[in-house]
Amino acid sequence: MAAADSVSKVPVYKLYGEHEQWLTPDMVHCESIADRSKLHDWQIKLHQHHGLIQLLYLRGGSARVCLDGEYFDMQPGQIVVVPQMCVHGFKFAPNAIGHVVTLALPLVQKLTQDIGDAQAVPATPRIYQVGDGDDAGKMNMGFSSLHAEYLGNGAHRNALMEAMLIAILVWLSRHEAYASGEPAREGDRGRQYFRHFCQMIEDDYAGQHSVEHYARRIGITAAYLNVLCRQYVGQSALELIHQRVVLAAKRNLVYTSMTISVVSYTLGFSDPAYFTRFFKRQVGLSPKEFRKRAATLLE
Template sequence: MLAAKGVPVFKLYGETSWPTPDLIHCESIPERSRLHDWEIKTHRHGDLAQLLYVQAGQAHVLVEGVEQQISGGALQVVPVMSIHGFRFSEDIQGYVISLAKPVLERFTPLLEGKPMAQAECYWAGDDRRYLDDLFGQLTEEYRQQRPERDLMLQSVICALLVWLSRRSRERVQHIAKPRERGQQHLDHLTQLIEQHFREHQQIEHYARQIGVSVAHLNALCRQLTGQSALQQVNQRVVLEAKRNLVYTSMTIGQVADSLGFAEQAYFSRFFKRATGLTPKEFRLHPRLTTEPQ
């Protein structure tokens, strides 16, 4: 089944119906990926999130435009509706756990870290044996029909989510206390950019909405992200342009118009400055982008 913008939407990859009466689905990574030549192409899920746990081998992970290579002892969170794809080495070992929305809605209010809301990769570190045991127990319980099976599945899932929530909070706690107010301003800016990036608003507009000066906003952005406020806005515009160029049949002119550019030529110059490629070149070879600063 295809989404409006051309990104396939599946229940599980390659399937349009949920294959089990459970609200949880568990399988090894090789089970599905070997059927597709070790590559799970770009897609998304409308009503479930996933946990990809790599125990051995290599996985090339793409989630919402961010690519990385992960290996043994890594746990990748794939939130609901995020665009993602994977490519695995043939010696890959690990698991994919899919959680339907009702499961997330049951546990999320109890978790302070909100671990399933953002695409994050967590390294097991000293907890690797613990995670191996949890995923092994979950898989064994999932494949058998024993008394209280559903309760045990939920218990193990709860333990996994608690582990993720604790690790998520640890990341936040690494930010120094004086940065907390600045992080709130940055979060506010991110929300405003998401609402208005097609409007080409001046940075003064964002600063006024947040209640700080332009200079202070730029200083916060550089301190916390290494980019200016304008670079943050432009980055969001470029991400949307890339999505439209890769996943839709819109002409370059239509993409430019949808992003608020008065002229296609100006959009093309803007896109090339950001990626090193013209929109046409990127559409033909999206992986060649050089992302100059």
């Protein structure tokens, strides 16, 4: 079997073992290593994420990680950064403790902009050694505080979580990775096209651009762009564009007091009624119904 075919069959998850969207439009998810891995006999099989970046902090115990075909033994005090579409998997010892933080790409870009360093989150897999002493104390506090805030509902929760994430990312930017996974060699050009497409969506999702527009800017046909999207994530290019618009709409509906009309104009819709029909077709609820239901979930 060709390498590109092999990677195209690696499952793409929102979170490991889940195909469904997150219940709320949060852009961060935080859990302990045991929360998910013990449900899978401490083994997370090879998979990849679209639009998500993960940080795994192994605080105790041991683990073996695969990053785009390369295997590494992890020891306590190490952090692995897994970029989107990196094929990865873990085998944990039952005594492994630590945290797994999953970040949506829009949040990552906001954080790196706040830091003023676009390279604060590497584009290829990296493993960092925290070490002992002051550094270990900072990382333990950063990940533990982030997890506690994630589970809680205190005032200014999102702001404090972002502050913890910035602290973690700044630490990473100050340290050299001791090991790195090389990018998968299969279908390099196709994967670059796909990543470029995802980045262009992120940069201008409110522009209401067509698939043809993006394909033309990349220098490929719309048909080939659709082939790549289906190969890597099992969805069409248009579905990915719509998903990003819907995510922005959900966040505006939940976390701002914008009227539905203002939300629609912000996202490039000239007609609020059309936005309402679009949103209901994508989500199954009208914007008003979604806002009401989300409010009960976040109480």
